[in-house]
Amino acid sequence: MSESENTSGEGVPSARMFAELGADRNRRADAHATLRDSAPYRGAIRQLDRYIFDYGLGINMIELMATRWHAFFDERISLRIKPHLVQSMIAASHMIREGLHDPARREMRFLVEASVKALWLDQGSPAIAGKPDGAQKRPPRNVAEKVAALDGLGRERFDQLVDSLRFGMLDTAAGATYRQSAKSLYGTLSTTTHISSRDVSRDLANFEKGKHFAFETIADVNAVARLLRQVLDLALASHFEAFDHGLVGDIFEPAFAPGWSFLKMPLVGAIDRHFDYKAERQWKKEAG
Structure with missing residues (x-):
């Protein structure tokens, strides 16, 4: 009997x-569902949610402070791109939950690029090393001009933009950490934005081992959550540096509790220490 005549499919090699x-995939799906329902997995997701919530708190506090003077919204592009930042943050979180970690990394790359470029524009477009004399035009002054300038900030100039940044709250050591982190994160995350031999080779090797996307382990979730925390630390430091530094000090003292996720991170933590001179903190030290 031919294969086409076998209506039950029994005994046909392809059917077996x-x-x-199908049975193997169902077994793995059931095992993964059990893993996702476990306390360690749920704990990893709670930690991820905390990073997202605390980043949202940071950018919302900046926006709240900006309402003190409406001109901030006319001048600072870092305030006006908040919807784009929020979308990427939420998208990255959702994709991590679904085991789609490479698309999440692409959103993280956007967060890095957008935060750094907005900071550069809000700093008045500091001169870029290597540009010929006279090439530096009048820097864009308002949001409309800064939006128009975005298309001229090509990918190949990212490192130059980072090197030209000036910091008012990050000290020399923290500024060096910022530059190293921005370049490293941008370079690493770009390998998933553009197809690369490294990532394709990794995926093929994982496939040979029987490891497929969307079947993430707890270690996978923790690793990508740590990466997201680094990205959000850089993004928040950029947002704070782009805003009025005096008002940033008013944000840090009353708004962020000691348990806020980013106070112990290298960049936001350095900005926090910049305000140790404030009288409120001195009083607390003396009282303690």
Whole structure:
């Protein structure tokens, strides 16, 4: 009897193969569902949610302070791109939950690029090393001009933009950490934005081992959450540096509790220490 005449499919090699593949996938899906319902996995997701919530608190506090003077919204592009930042943050979080970590990394790359470029524009477009004399035009002054300038900030100039930044709250050591982190994160995350041999080779090797996307382990979630925390630390430091530094000090003292996720991170933590001179903190030290 030919394969086409076998209506039940029993005994047909291809039918048995597909049945075995389906059964194996069902077993792995059931095991993964059990893993996702475990306390350690749920704990990893709670930690991820905390990073997202605390980043949202930071950018919302900046926006709240900006309402003191409406001109901030006319001048600072870092305030006006908040919807784009929020969308990427939420998208990255959702994709991590679904095991789609490479798309999450692409959103993180956007967060890095957008935060750094907005800071550069809000600093008055500091001169870029290597540009010929006279090439530096009048820097864009308002949001409309800064939006128009975005298309001229090509990918190949990212490192130059980072090197030209000036910091008012990050000290020399923290500024060096910022530059190293921005370049490293941008370079690493770009390998998933553009197809690369490294990531394709990794995926093929994982496939050979029987490891597929959307079947993430707890270690996978923790690793990508740590990466997101680094990205959000850089993004928040950029947002704070782009805003009025005096008002940033008013944000840090009353708004952020000691348990806020980013106070112990290298960049936001350095900005926090910049305000140790404030009288409120001196009183607390003396009282303690």
